[in-house]
Amino acid sequence: MPDELDKEIRDELRALPNDLADKIASHLVAAERALGDDDPELAYEHAKVARRFAARIGVVREAVGLAAYRAGQYAEALSDLRAARRLTGSDEFLPIMADCERGLGRPERALDLVRSPEAERLDRAGRIELAIVESGARRDLGQHDAAVITLQRLPELRVPEPRPWSARLTFAYADALAQAGHLEAATDWFERAMAFDEDGETEAAERYAELTGAVIEDVEELEDDESFEDFDDAEHDVDDEAGDLDALDTDDDADDDEDGDVLAAEAVLVDDADEDDDDEDIEENPDLTPAVTQRPDVTPVVGADEPAVAVADSAERGATGEKPVAGATGASSKDAAVTEGVDDEGDDIEGDILGPGGGRVRLEPGMAPAFIEPDFGDVNAGDSGDDLDDDDEPMDKPDKSDKRKP
Template identity: 45%
Template structure:
């Protein structure tokens, strides 16, 4: 059944998957990369497509101990330079009208550890990866891989590749890159995406472990609710229907959620009720979801019709 899944058949019929999309038509002037919480828009090539961003990034290539990272001493294995030349010759083209200045200033600051020419190329690939995320996940992934190949020691390139791989259904690659981004940048973000990747790899138990980790307690309200939706889905995978309800119940009473996130929680809770056989309660919550859904992104009305048959 559909629900609020973004562009996706990427979860087949798994309920409770993380969704990085906001469909409320909101816009602001921050551009490029993956910033903010769950705030991606697909209609702005200049980085309007955004998702989770971790916290406490180390800018200008500085280590936590104050020493500068060395971005020039790459692996010296045989054929390394030749392979890099080949990779760059095969990387996707960046349209001529894409300017690095369109990238979010904070992300441009992170790229200052790279040479100017290389930083501009990485910026172009990040912008293209963000803009193509919904319409062509394969091309977005290609641009994200190119950004990482050119700037793999800058955390935003690893995070962008992780999100792009997630949208393309490349769960293992997504987890690898998101873990790398978290090691480099710190902070509790990205847990919901990582947990959903674990579900994609048929590891719902590992998804649940992320939901009970110490870092989960550090999430802001929106990230916390998104993680709860994913963890509820993991319990559904394990046929633990009552546990799914218990995970979602605190979020249904939360007063600190953005409207779109509250909408997703309402729908997820209605779905969880339906799966436990509590049909009357499910109808009540699908009705609430329908009333909250002012932009028509959910299939709550269809679900209500199904439950009335």
């Protein structure tokens, strides 16, 4: 048997067979949970199942009557509560029975229950609940001032400390004042009822808003709205930041494009200026060799600025039959091969160049030779090596550090 049931209910159900008691107990627990979830219709259905198996158990009839009352089934509620009073002998639910009479449109019968001898046996909380029902019945009969006086005579109305009945009592009194036309006093008492009603048991906040025009929002709903607003603000902030970043990226791309165009234009101007300077130097000094503009992707070669005298001496020694100095022939042949690839205007080398054997040699980055055309002068075949100065010494073998890198 579930422990959620009160001990009194469990004790009464022990008179039934175990399997039946467990089944009834499970439906009673389900009904209680449904009432806690504010689903009185479902609670009433579970209670009716329990009544079908245990109609002679007083606590079962009480549970059915309470569920029917919460579901608005006042006739069924009144019938079950009357049966429960006969079975248990308790007048605990007399205020609910009187309110069911009001719900059925019979306020006079409600007042009869209020004046009945059973009402004298109620405890303090029961008497307060019965007074609230009586005030409502007086209003149903159009006795508005009597409804106000019915609650005014209760000393519990003036207790400042919260009690289990404080919210319901102050709300009923404020409602009676409003029905009687005492709106200013009703506003004050609705405000007081809101202070007592922390669980939202009554409609004090709504009635106060109607009288004052103020907007009263539920605390939980307000927190949910604020959380959604914070989320929307954060989402808008993220979108704004993303838009700003996109704008910055677009501006940066535009700036990069402009900078690239400017640099390209400046590079073209510099190249044109260099070519013009080279042309002017050639026109002013015809003996100078036009220099080939070095390609930007070619690595400068060590020894590219060697003087042309070494090449010229090597060629003259070859013409006179002397044995060339080691290393000079290779340099001369490479220079001659490069010279064939250069036109008179000193244009850039494009593509392959001729090698020493007449083949095509691919010019790779890092293989650029010295672009200096040798000037052989007037060398005749009949000249002998005696024309050379006796003081001239053979060219020293170039250092390994001056060799061209492959």
